[in-house]
Amino acid sequence: MSEATAKQGPDTRARILDAAEALFMTHGFEATSMRMITGQAGVNLAAVNYHFGSKDALIQEVFRRRLTELNRDRLAALEAEEAVAGGAPLKPSKIVAAFFGVSLKMAADTEHGGATFMRLLGRTYTEPNEFVRQFLAEEYAEVVQRFMDALYRALPDVPREEILWRFHFMMGAMSYAIAGTDALKLFAGDFDDEDPARLMPRLMSFLLGGLRAPLPEEVVDQNTQRRDAA
Amino acid sequence: MSEATAKQGPDTRARILDAAEALFMTHGFEATSMRMITGQAGVNLAAVNYHFGSKDALIQEVFRRRLTELNRDRLAALEAEEAVAGGAPLKPSKIVAAFFGVSLKMAADTEHGGATFMRLLGRTYTEPNEFVRQFLAEEYAEVVQRFMDALYRALPDVPREEILWRFHFMMGAMSYAIAGTDALKLFAGDFDDEDPARLMPRLMSFLLGGLRAPLPEEVVDQNTQRRDAA
DNA sequence: GTATGATTCAAACGAACGTTTGAACAGGAC
DNA sequence: GTCCTGTTCAAACGTTCGTTTGAATCATAC
Numbered sequence: 001m002s003e004a005t006a007k008q009g010p011d012t013r014a015r016i017l018d019a020a021e022a023l024f025m026t027h028g029f030e031a032t033s034m035r036m037i038t039g040q041a042g043v044n045l046a047a048v049n050y051h052f053g054s055k056d057a058l059i060q061e062v063f064r065r066r067l068t069e070l071n072r073d074r075l076a077a078l079e080a081e082e083a084v085a086g087g088a089p090l091k092p093s094k095i096v097a098a099f100f101g102v103s104l105k106m107a108a109d110t111e112h113g114g115a116t117f118m119r120l121l122g123r124t125y126t127e128p129n130e131f132v133r134q135f136l137a138e139e140y141a142e143v144v145q146r147f148m149d150a151l152y153r154a155l156p157d158v159p160r161e162e163i164l165w166r167f168h169f170m171m172g173a174m175s176y177a178i179a180g181t182d183a184l185k186l187f188a189g190d191f192d193d194e195d196p197a198r199l200m201p202r203l204m205s206f207l208l209g210g211l212r213a214p215l216p217e218e219v220v221d222q223n224t225q226r227r228d229a230a
Numbered sequence: 231m232s233e234a235t236a237k238q239g240p241d242t243r244a245r246i247l248d249a250a251e252a253l254f255m256t257h258g259f260e261a262t263s264m265r266m267i268t269g270q271a272g273v274n275l276a277a278v279n280y281h282f283g284s285k286d287a288l289i290q291e292v293f294r295r296r297l298t299e300l301n302r303d304r305l306a307a308l309e310a311e312e313a314v315a316g317g318a319p320l321k322p323s324k325i326v327a328a329f330f331g332v333s334l335k336m337a338a339d340t341e342h343g344g345a346t347f348m349r350l351l352g353r354t355y356t357e358p359n360e361f362v363r364q365f366l367a368e369e370y371a372e373v374v375q376r377f378m379d380a381l382y383r384a385l386p387d388v389p390r391e392e393i394l395w396r397f398h399f400m401m402g403a404m405s406y407a408i409a410g411t412d413a414l415k416l417f418a419g420d421f422d423d424e425d426p427a428r429l430m431p432r433l434m435s436f437l438l439g440g441l442r443a444p445l446p447e448e449v450v451d452q453n454t455q456r457r458d459a460a
Numbered sequence: 461g462t463a464t465g466a467t468t469c470a471a472a473c474g475a476a477c478g479t480t481t482g483a484a485c486a487g488g489a490c
Numbered sequence: 491g492t493c494c495t496g497t498t499c500a501a502a503c504g505t506t507c508g509t510t511t512g513a514a515t516c517a518t519a520c
Contacts, residue, residue, distance in 0.1 A: 012467080030260030034508060044469050049509060051467095123353070125406070162432070169403040169436045176355070176402025177395075184398050201446030202392070206399045209443020216431030242497080264478060274499050279479060281497095 013051050015041040021062050021113060025120040029059060060135055066117045071143045073102045078146060089153040096207050099147050100174050104200050107178045122175035162215060170207045177203045243281050245271040251292050251343055255350040259289060290365055296347045301373045303332045308376060319383040326437050329377050330404050334430050337408045352405035400437045407433045
């Protein structure tokens with residue numbers, strides 16, 4: 001028991017984070033107790049408070065560890081496309097692929113728990129926990145701004161408000177796409193799992209179809225009406 | 231104090247259901263305690279267990295009360311379109327409008343708590359609580375089957391698996407649409423609320439654009455490959 | 461060896477949880 | 491009046507929660 005077989009395997013911190021991430025996904029934040037986490041991680045109950053300070057701080061750290069990497073990759077993907085384009089506006093398909101491609105890539109990584117995290121993340125946008133939402137907003141601010149700017153340039157004729165909404169819709173579709181077959185089985189019991197590699201092209205077709213759909217008539221109407229009335 | 235001013239206002243049951251629905255949306259299931267519910271409802275703590283048996287049964291009843299009405303309306307909308315079409319396959323736009331139109335109509339009903347419930351429902355598809363998921367599956371089985379059949383007839387050339395996935399994506403987009411401006415503000419601080427009536431045409435354009443998008447090449451490739459190989 | 465700082469451990473803390481209990485109160489039927 | 495059924499109430503039940511404590515254990519430097 002000299003080197004590989006240390007007393008407790010890898011770092012206690014990392015083991016706690018992995019266990020917490022998996023359990024948060026399965027049971028949610030509130031329903032996951034410290035004793036479940038430390039039990040699954042094989043560490044002492046007090047280890048969480050020692051290493052992270054509190055349960056809330058642990059939740060925050062679970063997100064930060066992944067989200068930092070995720071958003072860095074997203075920005076890198078966008079900048080790679082922008083470098084290729086060399087100043088010219090990007091095609092919408094490139095922008096969408098950069099953002100959601102990175103998401104689905106992490107979601108496909110079952111090896112290192114990326115799939116677990118992405119499903120957790122997808123649920124969290126709409127979840128109520130106040131400080132988690134606040135934290136998400138801060139972590140996302142820069143990335144979303146960059147991608148929205150790219151979309152504004154790519155679609156100069158589309159009202160910005162409309163792009164914002166459609167980006168929002170796309171996030172929803174992606175979230176459900178990643179939540180995946182479990183949710184699908186909810187209303188299609190005969191549905192059978194399949195190659196997750198086919199999810200990306202499927203989702204991308206849908207997203208681009210939605211993004212480039214003709215603007216709703218009512219929006220045009222209301223815009224002109226607004227200029228006339230009031 | 232003879233008629234309108236009864237001892238405790240309206241039915242205790244209904245007051246509990248309303249309070250629980252609102253609190254579940256704000257805090258989630260686990261984070262909402264019986265004492266919070268009974269406190270907000272202005273009833274005794276034991277009233278929940280007396281009227282519903284348990285907290286789980288209360289959750290179930292919160293969903294049943296709304297979901298029964300929601301799915302009845304959805305089926306009615308579909309059948310109304312089918313009656314107009316008279317045996318002919320429906321247009322996809324009619325089918326989508328029937329399903330999601332009813333959803334957004336309830337989501338727009340802030341008066342009777344429909345908005346509260348729809349946001350709660352949107353979160354619940356992907357939420358972990360086992361028996362809530364089971365209950366949702368049962369409540370949705372018939373309606374989804376009917377709408378999927380209508381879509382199969384409307385799009386006979388599209389593989390059924392593909393339709394199922396796109397319906398899933400549409401559910402995700404709708405869920406985020408209803409979660410709405412709160413989530414939007416997450417990554418667009420300058421975003422200002424607006425007329426919720428404009429949400430429906432916006433979402434509908436996006437959904438139909440996604441539903442009718444060209445099939446991803448990979449799917450076609452893989453289909454032919456599957457026929458050749460294996 | 462001993463001293464030092466970081467980490468782990470078993471045990472306990474008070475608070476909040478869902479639920480149960482048994483008495484009190486209501487309003488008809490007789 | 492008495493009885494009965496449905497409902498409300500204050501109080502307590504046992505359990506589990508997140509957190510804290512102080513001693514034990516480790517690794518490393520001297």
